[in-house]
Amino acid sequence: MSDRGRDALAALGRLLDGPGLLHEPEDLAPYLNEPRGRFHGRALAVARPESTEQLAAIVRCCSEHELAMVPQGGRTGLVGGASPINGELIISLERMRRLRSIDPIDTSLVVEAGMPLARVRQIAAEHGLRYPVSLASEGTATIGGTLATNAGGNLTIRYGNTRAQVLGLEAVLPDGRVFSELSPLRKDNSGYDLKQLLIGSEGTLGIITAACLRLAPAPRQGVTAMLATHSLDQGLALLRQLRAELGETLSACEFMPRLALDFVLADQPRARDPFDRVHPWYLVVQVESALAGDWLKPALLNVLESALQGGRIDDAVLAESEQAALDFWALREGISRAQARGGVSLKHDISVPVPRIPDFMQAVLSELERAVPGIRPCVFGHLGDGNLHFNLSQPEGLSGEDFRAREADCNRIVFDQVHAVGGSIAAEHGVGQLRREELARGQARKLELMARVKSALDPAGLMNPGKLMPVRP
Amino acid sequence: MSDRGRDALAALGRLLDGPGLLHEPEDLAPYLNEPRGRFHGRALAVARPESTEQLAAIVRCCSEHELAMVPQGGRTGLVGGASPINGELIISLERMRRLRSIDPIDTSLVVEAGMPLARVRQIAAEHGLRYPVSLASEGTATIGGTLATNAGGNLTIRYGNTRAQVLGLEAVLPDGRVFSELSPLRKDNSGYDLKQLLIGSEGTLGIITAACLRLAPAPRQGVTAMLATHSLDQGLALLRQLRAELGETLSACEFMPRLALDFVLADQPRARDPFDRVHPWYLVVQVESALAGDWLKPALLNVLESALQGGRIDDAVLAESEQAALDFWALREGISRAQARGGVSLKHDISVPVPRIPDFMQAVLSELERAVPGIRPCVFGHLGDGNLHFNLSQPEGLSGEDFRAREADCNRIVFDQVHAVGGSIAAEHGVGQLRREELARGQARKLELMARVKSALDPAGLMNPGKLMPVRP
CATH class of the missing domain: 3.30.465.10 (Uridine Diphospho-n-acetylenolpyruvylglucosamine Reductase; domain 3)
Structure with a gap:
């Protein structure tokens, strides 16, 4: 520990009681964990303030000692945004939960x-x-x-x-x-x-x-349905009809490919396929209203009947109980975990303009297949808002190690197309450490503006350095 | 015109065609108009770009010549935000409307x-x-x-x-x-x-x-109702019920006092009072759904019947036709114009936390009555979002001039209470020139942060100087 670190720690010790400041290695360990085990930085200590006033005193102390800070919430982020890099003070908000x-x-x-x-x-x-x-x-x-x-x-x-x-x-x-x-x-x-x-x-x-x-x-009426389609174009046509006819009641429109369902069915012993036949794509649709009444289910049925007749969906099952709705959602929510059954997965949290999803998918997937033959796309997510969890499982017959060695190539293919359609390389998970270089590569102009704002509000660069933006030299 | 102005104008003339750059006094005049006739600055010229690229060239030119710019849209703003102050270039976007x-x-x-x-x-x-x-x-x-x-x-x-x-x-x-x-x-x-x-x-x-x-x-069902209450506490109780029972379908909940209705009835020969009796307060409520059906009107009727029985409203009229709905809205929308019948009006566009509206009103109005006996509050606006058009008509028996002389006192009373309840002195109209000093007075800390952001993005201070913030020395 540097002298400066020791001085800062002593000063923080005067501001915080025992449980407020942790610095033994075994106490720090849990605060260095993060879900995918990708980031392995080190921290000076963990401060656990109990109030805004106490936190303000901590920050002033860090500012005086030029000690960088990493704020932490529940540590469920996937991009290393809450992980320290090089001896910062972790500031956990876990005791401020009123x-x-x-x-x-x-x-x-x-x-x-x-x-x-x-x-x-x-x-x-x-x-x-x-x-x-x-x-x-x-x-x-x-x-x-x-x-x-x-x-x-x-x-x-x-x-x-x-x-x-x-x-x-x-x-x-x-x-x-x-x-x-x-x-x-x-x-x-x-x-x-x-x-x-x-x-x-x-x-x-x-x-x-x-x-x-x-x-x-809170909703007083709600219906969840699982739908089967043979293309994402169909899915978008259905989305358009849902929006037009069910208006403000459309709460969710998710999609997943057959491969994802296969993974989940293998992963969850109690899960079952809602359909008799195999379909290329599945949608989970949820409509809800805060008004009491019994008009929402017939309205959804109406749309689905017309969608079946119009060829926008191939099959549909309505959840007839709350448990059935939870079961549909479990299929969708279970993908991330279940995908481990497919071996190594290269994950990308991207978004693209909704109408461009099918073309984007086709362009990227054919390029990926050329680059890594047999690559297994397991792309799922939020059809309604264009957020694709663009996950790629390793080809059968290729080792996990060899597949991982292709990560940079795959990333380049995915992100180049994302930039080309005006999409986002960080849709809902953020940038953190994981996508910092890609952001700087693809959006240099934006980074320059961000740096100006950052300097205006944090001239010493003490707040979560190395996240979002490269560390300043 | 200064030499610098002349040089800038010559350079702009090389970027823009005839209708793209106006500098004759009679051509400039319309661009100096603003709705309430309060702001009387002067402009160097008016640039009217046809494309983003052309505008970018204009801005680069202004930057090189250190010429300040005032962007203009439809000039309907009420706070002088689009009015030049001291020889800026007005940039009108009126030819970019594709x-x-x-x-x-x-x-x-x-x-x-x-x-x-x-x-x-x-x-x-x-x-x-x-x-x-x-x-x-x-x-x-x-x-x-x-x-x-x-x-x-x-x-x-x-x-x-x-x-x-x-x-x-x-x-x-x-x-x-x-x-x-x-x-x-x-x-x-x-x-x-x-x-x-x-x-x-x-x-x-x-x-x-x-x-x-x-x-x-777009909505496919909609109902507009005019309601009468004897207090704003009643109005809030109704709002709570509307929110709870009609959920996502509640589109508007406006309020106006009897004085406002009197002004409008006097101002609009065809307007008529929807009720037989006189009431202290009126609400205009609108519910809408994008779903086709006929369940919304009965749902609203249900709420209104229970509200009548529960004493949350004193009377209610439903618009039975589209014209009737427009007539209700005309009563509400006609207030600003009709209020001129009450003589001089001191206007404040403020917002306060919704639950605090009744107490806030009582506190401010009693203080105002003490300061200016007979002052006639004509406070109306958006009950649902806490935005009060806090307009004060001159007392009968006091001259307009004498009333206007009390404007600073009245402003101080209103704004001090706004700050006290965590409200906003500029709810929907903005700050512009009109509330610039009040913002600096009440929120010095915020101004300091704003100035840092401003310096980061506009270091030369050429963008709309004297709006929002004081001009830098």
């Missing part, structure tokens, strides 16, 4: 950054409301982490991403001052909307400590 | 900044879609202006403000480079979301040239 207030007239609540996403959803549900961001990792992922990464999920087509839920924000800025705009205002045009910069900035501009979030009414 | 593309699968379109808002709404309607921002001035207001000011309107409670509609943005930055992120992506977390800075920045960070906007499905 509900500060909830207002049923305004349908909004104020929660601290360390509260798990699932808990926010549960509190909302207890008030007949819904916090409409839902992720596979919601039991562990924290609100602060979902804000810092502008998390997406399955309900984006209806409710937007995390950004769309944020009415107000509290954060500690790099100089230790508190940015406090927690009001639930729906209309406020008094100057630049600076909270928008903090949302999605992956901790590089400040540390989010609390947020005022809007809540939606 | 529809670049519309995609019915993705339900989005790309339009240039100079297209009037009403035209965007019309194009959407022709495709069975809705652009869900609606303003009284929409025939003249341009998309670029609504983006630069993050315009609100009557449908915010359901669809959000202009910011919420923006998928992609194109703009010319202060150095003349083009910021081009026009993709319709629903999920894109590849770095800071810089377009959010441009939205609502009132032309101080760049000139918006085009936008990709999301469209909503």
Whole structure:
């Protein structure tokens, strides 16, 4: 440990009690874990503040000692955004998880950054409301982490991403001052909307400590259906009809290929194929309304009948119970885990303009097949919002090691096409360390603007260095 | 004209044809008009580019000649944001008004900044879609202006403000480079979301040239109702019930006091009071669904019957025809104009947290009555989103001039209470020149952050100086 590190640690020790500051290796270990085991940096220590004021004091102390900081939520991120690199101070928000207030007239609540996403959803549900961001990792992922990464999920087509839920924000800025705009205002045009910069900035501009979030009414009617199609063009034609005829009630429109279903059926002993025949593609569609009534199911049936007759789908099954709906969703949500059965998987979290999905898929997949014959695409995700989890399983007959050696080539093929159609190389997981170089390669002009904003708010570069942007020399 | 002005004008003349550059006083005059006649600056000339590339060349030219610029849309803004101050170049987007593309699968379109808002709404309607921002001035207001000011309107409670509609943005930055992120992506977390800075920045960070906007499905069922209540507490209780029982179908919840209705009835010969009795407050409620069916009207009737029985409203009338609905809306939309019948009106476009509206109103109005006995509050607006048009008509018996002399006192009373409840002094109209000093007074810390961002993107301070922020010395 450097002298500067030792001095900083001593100063932090004066601000925090025992459980507030961890520095023994065995105490640090859990904070260095991340889901895919790709990032192996080291940290000076872990600070665990209990309040915004305490965090502000920590940040001022780091600023004085020129000690870099890495904010941490639930550590469910997949791009290394919450992992330290080279001796930073990890700042975990896990002890700041209070509900500060909830207002049923305004349908909004104020929660601290360390509260798990699932808990926010549960509190909302207890008030007949819904916090409409839902992720596979919601039991562990924290609100602060979902804000810092502008998390997406399955309900984006209806409710937007995390950004769309944020009415107000509290954060500690790099100089230790508190940015406090927690009001639930729906209309406020008094100057630049600076909270928008903090949302999605992956901790590089400040540390989010609390947020005022809007809540939606909870659904009182809902139907989930699993559909079979033979092409993504068909899927888009169906999406168009769903949007036109079921309007505001369309909550999700997900897609998966047969290969993904095969993986999940092999992985989950109790899972079963909803159809008698094998189909190339499957969609999970969910419609919901906050109005009581019994008109939504017939309306969906109507659309599906016409889609069957019009050749936009090949088959359809409606979930006849809540359990059946959960079973459909388990097929979709089980893919990530089940895909390990296919050996090594090269994963890309990308988005493209929705109408271009079929052409994009065809172009990339044929190029990939030429580059790595037998490569097995397991591309699934959010048809309605264009977010493709562009995962590639190793060819049968090629070793995992040999396949991994082709990762850079495959990435280049995928990302070049993403740039060509005006897509995003980081749709819902963010950039972190994993896509930092690719962002700099593909969007140099944007990086230059980002660097100007970063310098304006964090001139010393102490906030989460090496994430989003290259480390400054 | 200074030598520098003359040189800049000559250089601009080489970039633009005759109608592209106006500098005769009689040609400039219309561009100096603004709705309330409060701002009387002077301009060097008016540039009217026909393309983004041409605009970029103009901006580079201004940058080289250190000539400040004022972007202009439809000039319907009320805060002087589009008015020149001291010899700037006005840049009117009026010749950039093309529809670049519309995609019915993705339900989005790309339009240039100079297209009037009403035209965007019309194009959407022709495709069975809705652009869900609606303003009284929409025939003249341009998309670029609504983006630069993050315009609100009557449908915010359901669809959000202009910011919420923006998928992609194109703009010319202060150095003349083009910021081009026009993709319709629903999920894109590849770095800071810089377009959010441009939205609502009132032309101080760049000139918006085009936008990709999301469209909503057009409604196929809709009901408008006019309700009478005796207090705003009642109104909020009704709002809560509407939200809980009619969920996603609630499109608008507006309020107005009896004084406003009196003004409108006097101003519009064909207007009539929908009720037999006089009531202290009126609400206009609109519910809509994109689903075909006949369940929405009974659902609203159900809520209103229970609200009548529960004492949340005193009376209710449903619009039985489209014309009747328009008539209700005409009462609400007619207030601004009709209020001139009450003499001088001191206007404040503020917002407060919705649940605090009644207490806020009581506190401010009693203080105002003490300061200016007989002052006539004509406070109306958007109950559902907390945006109050806090207009104060002159007392009977006090001259307009004497009332106007009290403007600073009244402003201080209103704005101090706004700050006290965490409200906004500029809810949907923006800051411009009108509220610049008040913003600096009430939110010095925010101004300091804004100035850092401004310096990072517009170091020479050439973009719309004197708007939002004080002019730099």
